[in-house]
Amino acid sequence: MNYQAIRAAVENPLLSAFGALVPAVPVFFDNITAVPANTTTEYVRVNITFGLTTEPTLTTSLDSVRGALVIRVFSEKGRGPARNQTLIDTATTVIQNLSTTPKGITGVFLRTGAINGPTFSSTEEAPHFVGRIDSSYVATVLP
Amino acid sequence: MDRPLGQLNRDVRRQIQSAARHAAAEIMNDLAKAGPVWSGEFSNSWVANAPGVGEGRQGSYPYTIRDTPRLPDTIKAVARNPKLVIVNTTDYAMQAMDLEEGYFINPGTEPLGPVVLEGKRYGRMRADIGPSEEDPTSRATAPQDWFVNYVNGGGMQKSLENGIKIGFAREN
Numbered sequence: 394m395n396y397q398a399i400r401a402a403v404e405n406p407l408l409s410a411f412g413a414l415v416p417a418v419p420v421f422f423d424n425i426t427a428v429p430a431n432t433t434t435e436y437v438r439v440n441i442t443f444g445l446t447t448e449p450t451l452t453t454s455l456d457s458v459r460g461a462l463v464i465r466v467f468s469e470k471g472r473g474p475a476r477n478q479t480l481i482d483t484a485t486t487v488i489q490n491l492s493t494t495p496k497g498i499t500g501v502f503l504r505t506g507a508i509n510g511p512t513f514s515s516t517e518e519a520p521h522f523v524g525r526i527d528s529s530y531v532a533t534v535l536p
Numbered sequence: 537m538d539r540p541l542g543q544l545n546r547d548v549r550r551q552i553q554s555a556a557r558h559a560a561a562e563i564m565n566d567l568a569k570a571g572p573v574w575s576g577e578f579s580n581s582w583v584a585n586a587p588g589v590g591e592g593r594q595g596s597y598p599y600t601i602r603d604t605p606r607l608p609d610t611i612k613a614v615a616r617n618p619k620l621v622i623v624n625t626t627d628y629a630m631q632a633m634d635l636e637e638g639y640f641i642n643p644g645t646e647p648l649g650p651v652v653l654e655g656k657r658y659g660r661m662r663a664d665i666g667p668s669e670e671d672p673t674s675r676a677t678a679p680q681d682w683f684v685n686y687v688n689g690g691g692m693q694k695s696l697e698n699g700i701k702i703g704f705a706r707e708n
Contacts, residue, residue: 440681444685444689445694459689459690460685461687514635516636516660519660
């Protein structure tokens, strides 16, 4: 199973979308600790988890993975939800587009499930207003 | 043995309710296994409630069907689509499930569960722990987004299937 290909299929479009914004919004992925903590700098975190790798299916293909995709948007606290929602909207559009990508002969065929959220939270000590969405996905690595 | 049709229908309804209760117990056990275990309070705080019917008792891991509320099996009650809602009763459930930021302190005790992350805290999510050249000051006993992964990654569906299999097998 090519987990890295699946991860790239999700991460690259998100990186491109947030990189294309003016100003570009930094995106941090799993196992990267360079989060600008305790600042008001806005940023996005993308976490991809893998659930079941193989399961009996009606097809002969066992090369598929189910998992979850969590996107958290950190924006300045005390300035209303508008900016956070704008960034969440960018992420939502990318997730929806992932499901419309046609199936090719090679590469990764990925379909996302329902998008849960956004939910918003802001704790007293934390410097950010946090918006969060998550979705399930099923990915198949094509030979 | 011949049974009246009315009794047969009631037996089917009982099987369905039993399967739902077994599935709830399976899910609570798998949530307890997948989630963080430091003192054991969080993993022992899963409760299955049936809104409008009754609350499940506060059990502890490993959970059994006795920790889930008995569901009514009359035609009228079943028509109301009784539901089982699984909740964690701790104050910090949202933080433990990685759904909200929080403020984390070292309780000064050793964790009961396996440590999966160790290092220095860099953020306010439970698993915001990164490598450190100094002695590790923070630990976590469940991977990041374990709850969302369990729900969306197929784990909950498996628990549900297992619970239903057990439920129907026990009733037959």
